[in-house]
Amino acid sequence: MTSWRFYENNAERLFADYISLDFGSIFKDVGEFIIKSEGNALDVGAGSGRDAAALDSLGFRVIAVEPSDRMRYLASSYHKNNDIVWLNDSLPYLRNVKVMNVSFDLILVSAVWMHLSEKQQFLSLKVLSELLAVGGRIIITLRLGPPEPDRDINVVNTDEVLCMASKVGLETLHVTSVKKDRFNRENITWQKIVLCKAAS
Numbered sequence: 001m002t003s004w005r006f007y008e009n010n011a012e013r014l015f016a017d018y019i020s021l022d023f024g025s026i027f028k029d030v031g032e033f034i035i036k037s038e039g040n041a042l043d044v045g046a047g048s049g050r051d052a053a054a055l056d057s058l059g060f061r062v063i064a065v066e067p068s069d070r071m072r073y074l075a076s077s078y079h080k081n082n083d084i085v086w087l088n089d090s091l092p093y094l095r096n097v098k099v100m101n102v103s104f105d106l107i108l109v110s111a112v113w114m115h116l117s118e119k120q121q122f123l124s125l126k127v128l129s130e131l132l133a134v135g136g137r138i139i140i141t142l143r144l145g146p147p148e149p150d151r152d153i154n155v156v157n158t159d160e161v162l163c164m165a166s167k168v169g170l171e172t173l174h175v176t177s178v179k180k181d182r183f184n185r186e187n188i189t190w191q192k193i194v195l196c197k198a199a200s
Helices: 004-009 011-019 028-033 050-057 069-078 118-131 158-167
Strands: 040-044 061-065 084-087 104-109 132-144 171-175 189-196
Touching (some): 028 132, 028 171, 040 050, 050 084, 069 084, 118 132, 118 158
Parallel strands (some): 061 084, 104 132
Antiparallel strands (some): 132 189, 171 189
8 A cells, every 4th residue: 555655745734634633523423332441452544643542541552553654753743642552554464563463452444445445455354354353343434435546545335345344254333324524525425334353
């Protein structure tokens, strides 16, 4: 995944945009799946670190993955008082995460999926399933809208993602209603899916 270059080149502006949004408000519709925990959480495509910091405050041990060096620096500096492990890594392989040999109770993938091709989506779900603890949850926010080739943004289909998830052994716990874009961008909406890994 190379779309991080856009974030690298626009880090300061994007950091300010993302940090201005409230975690509790954004994830209110899946709040029941983000409970206080002493478990491990993985924030993939952590961006401004807003979500990683919120998970840390809820009691999770957080690993935040962000491939943009500039964005990762801004986020880790802003959240320096939070106990977050920052990694340079990305989907679909998450190689640096995998070598840590940690299983996660919660995996958050927010505003990342549209940067993956269909093949990368399937590979990503396979890797995320391998990283997820039995009984753990994966929350993915899906951007629904037209492609933007200059930003490596692809069309995402919720039903297709759920079908791929099923093929790698992930069950669907919840699908939210479609919500408007918080930056009021035309033709862009968002939907969240919650996946789980049941005992075999």
